[in-house]
Amino acid sequence: MDSLDTPAPPSVKFLAEDDAASRRGSIPTIRHLLDEDHEGRSLSGSVRSRSGSVRSRTNSVLTRIPTRPELKTLTRVVKRPAVDIEFTDLTYTVNTATGRKHIIKGINGFFKSGEITCIMGPSGAGKSSLMNILVGYVSQGVGGSIYTNGAERQLALFNKLSAYIMQEDLLQSHLTVYESLLVAAHLKLGNELNQDEKRAAVEEIMTTLNLKFCQNTRVERLSGGQKKRLAVALELVNNPPIIFLDEPTTGLDIVTTNQVISLLKFLARQGRTIVCTLHQPSSTIFHMLDHVYLLAKGFCIYQGTSHKLVPFLAKVGLVCKPTYNPADYVPFEIKILRREYFNRWYSLKSYYTALSLAVAPLIIVFTIMFASLTYACSDQPLSLSRFLWFNINSIIVALVSEAIGFCIGSVFNAANGTVVTPAVIAPMLALAVYGMGFGTAVEPYMLLLMNISFMRHSLIAFSLTLWGNARAHFICPSSVVYCTHQDPRLLLKDLGMSNMSHMQEVYFMIGYFVLFKVLGFILLKYRMTKSKNSVYNGGALAYVKRLIKKS
Numbered sequence: 001m002d003s004l005d006t007p008a009p010p011s012v013k014f015l016a017e018d019d020a021a022s023r024r025g026s027i028p029t030i031r032h033l034l035d036e037d038h039e040g041r042s043l044s045g046s047v048r049s050r051s052g053s054v055r056s057r058t059n060s061v062l063t064r065i066p067t068r069p070e071l072k073t074l075t076r077v078v079k080r081p082a083v084d085i086e087f088t089d090l091t092y093t094v095n096t097a098t099g100r101k102h103i104i105k106g107i108n109g110f111f112k113s114g115e116i117t118c119i120m121g122p123s124g125a126g127k128s129s130l131m132n133i134l135v136g137y138v139s140q141g142v143g144g145s146i147y148t149n150g151a152e153r154q155l156a157l158f159n160k161l162s163a164y165i166m167q168e169d170l171l172q173s174h175l176t177v178y179e180s181l182l183v184a185a186h187l188k189l190g191n192e193l194n195q196d197e198k199r200a201a202v203e204e205i206m207t208t209l210n211l212k213f214c215q216n217t218r219v220e221r222l223s224g225g226q227k228k229r230l231a232v233a234l235e236l237v238n239n240p241p242i243i244f245l246d247e248p249t250t251g252l253d254i255v256t257t258n259q260v261i262s263l264l265k266f267l268a269r270q271g272r273t274i275v276c277t278l279h280q281p282s283s284t285i286f287h288m289l290d291h292v293y294l295l296a297k298g299f300c301i302y303q304g305t306s307h308k309l310v311p312f313l314a315k316v317g318l319v320c321k322p323t324y325n326p327a328d329y330v331p332f333e334i335k336i337l338r339r340e341y342f343n344r345w346y347s348l349k350s351y352y353t354a355l356s357l358a359v360a361p362l363i364i365v366f367t368i369m370f371a372s373l374t375y376a377c378s379d380q381p382l383s384l385s386r387f388l389w390f391n392i393n394s395i396i397v398a399l400v401s402e403a404i405g406f407c408i409g410s411v412f413n414a415a416n417g418t419v420v421t422p423a424v425i426a427p428m429l430a431l432a433v434y435g436m437g438f439g440t441a442v443e444p445y446m447l448l449l450m451n452i453s454f455m456r457h458s459l460i461a462f463s464l465t466l467w468g469n470a471r472a473h474f475i476c477p478s479s480v481v482y483c484t485h486q487d488p489r490l491l492l493k494d495l496g497m498s499n500m501s502h503m504q505e506v507y508f509m510i511g512y513f514v515l516f517k518v519l520g521f522i523l524l525k526y527r528m529t530k531s532k533n534s535v536y537n538g539g540a541l542a543y544v545k546r547l548i549k550k551s
């Protein structure tokens with residue numbers, strides 16, 4: 001769903017209004033909220049007064065800006081100045097078939113050298129648009145001002161000082177790592193360094209980015225992480241003080257992602273300004289970021305350190321639970337709000353029905369594939385009716401399992417769900433197989449208890465399908481003197497299933513399916529509405545009671 005086409009969630013609206021009002025100078029900005037604790041005055045005023053932007057921050061921001069270090073580690077590359085980027089009242093509007101669309105809506109920001117800044121936000125928030133504007137790819141329809149080190153940005157100069165590393169690693173696949181870097185050095189540096197100096201710079205970059213060991217490996221044979229490091233290395237050849245990266249961790253595993261972000265942080269610490277977009281950083285990565293710039297619907301709703309995001313969200317009424325990854329929580333909360341709006345349009349019933357219908361074909365197809373293979377591999381008789389019932393039983397069990405899974409998923413988050421699911425399933429499994437081999441001796445109260453388990457009913461249904469209905473005696477191997485369970489009827493008797501009706505078990509399973517489907521809907525409805533105090537009053541049980549009373 002396109003976020004611009006939906007009404008702003010209350011939280012975002014509040015922040016957006018706050019931002020707009022702050023620009024009028026009437027109420028505190030988000031950054032007031034963030035900085036009031038330790039600085040006691042607004043930063044937004046200084047953002048607007050660009051000429052003295054760095055100086056006007058003396059008491060506030062400079063305490064947080066590290067002294068600008070020279071780019072020490074890469075000693076062989078060309079020296080460049082450190083660059084701070086600042087933008088004020090930035091807007092971006094495009095003409096569409098239906099009229100003008102406001103994509104970036106008057107945002108301010110300050111990206112410091114020596115820091116890694118991450119532009120984050122849900123899909124469609126405007127991250128790529130902002131990045132394209134800052135990089136200089138987009139200029140038409142852009143309003144507001146962009147400054148570098150306090151002076152108006154000169155795009156031609158800015159282009160020389162910055163590098164943009166795109167999501168796809170567009171590398172020359174047939175060159176080796178060393179050759180790629182050398183070609184880049186020749187193309188980018190021209191006469192700035194002589195041949196020996198270029199080679200020395202390339203050697204140094206390879207060592208710094210841990211590419212030396214694969215310097216003779218062809219690019220097409222590099223791993224994802226190595227390719228990403230090479231993409232960064234190629235840009236480092238002319239040592240740009242500003243590096244933009246679009247989703248630098250896409251397609252990388254968690255370990256490689258950590259390495260890439262650590263590398264970017266390391267490069268930032270040498271005085272560079274690193275700006276990247278990240279879609280869903282893990283909690284570890286999120287906390288490695290120096291500065292988070294959070295966008296929602298073209299507005300900036302937060303900018304500051306990553307560790308202050310959670311307290312900030314709590315201040316505006318969005319409490320992030322301790323077990324949540326804050327980065328997940330920011331797309332997550334907005335999604336829930338969006339879904340609440342969605343439900344107003346289509347009702348939860350339609351949503352739930354559509355969801356159930358959408359997953360059912362997948363469940364059925366995969367179950368048939370699995371059940372057919374199992375039937376064939378376990379050497380079952382060539383009987384169409386048995387084969388069909390084996391598949392039907394399997395499909396019903398899969399649908400019941402999905403319905404139970406949905407109930408658990410409606411109530412618990414992924415972490416708790418992984419504990420609760422086995423805790424629910426294990427007793428059902430135990431009850432399903434209780435007394436096997438001593439079927440006639442199972443106590444009546446246990447038989448009653450065993451009926452609770454949907455797995456018990458499915459086990460009986462499967463057993464009757466395979467061994468009931470006058471199945472012929474099993475073939476007893478000639479090496480065995482006597483086969484106790486050669487007669488399938490005796491086998492069913494010892495399993496305690498001799499007097500059971502297959503159809504009755506099927507009806508039981510269908511009953512369970514309906515029960516868990518209804519329960520899933522109630523739990524989902526409860527979860528969707530529990531945040532509203534008017535509805536949530538007395539916990540889940542009271543809510544279910546009220547629902548029953550109403551109906």
Ligand SMILES: Nc1ncnc2c1ncn2[C@@H]1O[C@H](COP(=O)(O)OP(=O)(O)OP(=O)(O)O)[C@@H](O)[C@H]1O
Pocket residue numbers: 002003004094095096101103121122123124125126127128129130
């Ligand atoms: N040239 C354009 N014409 C029309 N709409 C546009 C244009 N460029 C961007 N948009 C719209 O502006 C919104 C923001 O787009 P943008 O690509 O910046 O978002 P994003 O945050 O990067 O999203 P994602 O994470 O999904 O890539 C989207 O709704 C997009 O459809």
